[in-house]
Amino acid sequence: MKKMTGRLLSISAALLLLTNSVTAFAEQGSANIVSASSVPESAQSAQAGSGGSASEGTTEKKSAPIIMNQGVRQNSYELGLGGATVTMIKGKESGQQLAIVVKSNDGRIIVVDGGFKTNAPYLGEYIKANGGKVAVWLLTHPHVDHVGALDVMLEQQRSGNPKDFAKIDLGEIYYSFAPMDFYKAHEQEYRLPVIQESYDDIAAYDQSKVHYNSPAGTSFDIGNVNVQILNQPYLFDIDTGNNSSICYMLTINGKKILITGDLPYEAAEQLLKDRGAAALKADVVQLAHHGQHGGSFAFYSAVGAKYALWPTPQSLWDKRDEAFTEDQQTYTIALTRHWMNKLSVEQNFVMADGDWTFR
Numbered sequence: 001m002k003k004m005t006g007r008l009l010s011i012s013a014a015l016l017l018l019t020n021s022v023t024a025f026a027e028q029g030s031a032n033i034v035s036a037s038s039v040p041e042s043a044q045s046a047q048a049g050s051g052g053s054a055s056e057g058t059t060e061k062k063s064a065p066i067i068m069n070q071g072v073r074q075n076s077y078e079l080g081l082g083g084a085t086v087t088m089i090k091g092k093e094s095g096q097q098l099a100i101v102v103k104s105n106d107g108r109i110i111v112v113d114g115g116f117k118t119n120a121p122y123l124g125e126y127i128k129a130n131g132g133k134v135a136v137w138l139l140t141h142p143h144v145d146h147v148g149a150l151d152v153m154l155e156q157q158r159s160g161n162p163k164d165f166a167k168i169d170l171g172e173i174y175y176s177f178a179p180m181d182f183y184k185a186h187e188q189e190y191r192l193p194v195i196q197e198s199y200d201d202i203a204a205y206d207q208s209k210v211h212y213n214s215p216a217g218t219s220f221d222i223g224n225v226n227v228q229i230l231n232q233p234y235l236f237d238i239d240t241g242n243n244s245s246i247c248y249m250l251t252i253n254g255k256k257i258l259i260t261g262d263l264p265y266e267a268a269e270q271l272l273k274d275r276g277a278a279a280l281k282a283d284v285v286q287l288a289h290h291g292q293h294g295g296s297f298a299f300y301s302a303v304g305a306k307y308a309l310w311p312t313p314q315s316l317w318d319k320r321d322e323a324f325t326e327d328q329q330t331y332t333i334a335l336t337r338h339w340m341n342k343l344s345v346e347q348n349f350v351m352a353d354g355d356w357t358f359r
């Protein structure tokens, strides 16, 4: 009964959202909408808690509602993508990952990252259910919560004993990792084996299908989806793997979706400098680094998205109401949420709720 109440609340909440009349809902049961009034005073008043972004404005804009439909899978939302769909996949994972599957209006598939190794079966089934053939695979950076699933698929395909999900046509792979020697010099040591594994797996793949280090500005179309590569990996000696994230701008039926991978503050500021604010403008932004310690206020201000995709698990999302400080010593989910509120993001879609499909 409680569950049913949650579903009904979810539906009525969605209707209310559509009519723009939501003001406040208490968090309750399996469907929640958190309004500005639910944000703790500590977060609302912390004007300076911007993680080093001096350019942050001082005007607190009307806060956006946070959509949550916990327990409801295959949440879907109409963005007007002209027959294409974009799905952020949670699958069966409970941790943070990034796995996005785009289906163009002519049925071709683009995968962004793919998530953990343990996400491979779910992702594989998902791709199979959508034709079993990937046109293009776009990688952001070689951390296991991003490249793990592809590594598994590549390894299974060349093992000669492929499991079901490895029968997929993996298509063309776009990747631009930093040089291995640079990771060896600066990346946390425990991450090096997966980075090497990714390098090796891609090196063993059909090289006629591999695009390495494409220049910034490289652009191509898959059906009605235009993909633009915004950068080559930035080489920072701190947070090196994340700072090497590649950003992709997807333009679908006039709507722009910015993929940021795990782009931290340093690379975000550099990208903003290199490309300029106009090139980053988007309707939808994937929040960098799972919604914490990613991007910057200036970066997200330039993007100016109406919709925020949080590739954020429940364990992190649970911290959204915590107080935050300028030193950013803790998870900064609350800080990022504060930024989204200040930037008048209209809706936040959170991976913790399950797969989200945009149409």
Ligand SMILES: [Zn+2]
Residues within 6 Å of the ligand: 096, 097, 098, 143, 145, 146, 262, 289, 290
């Ligand atoms: Zn990540």
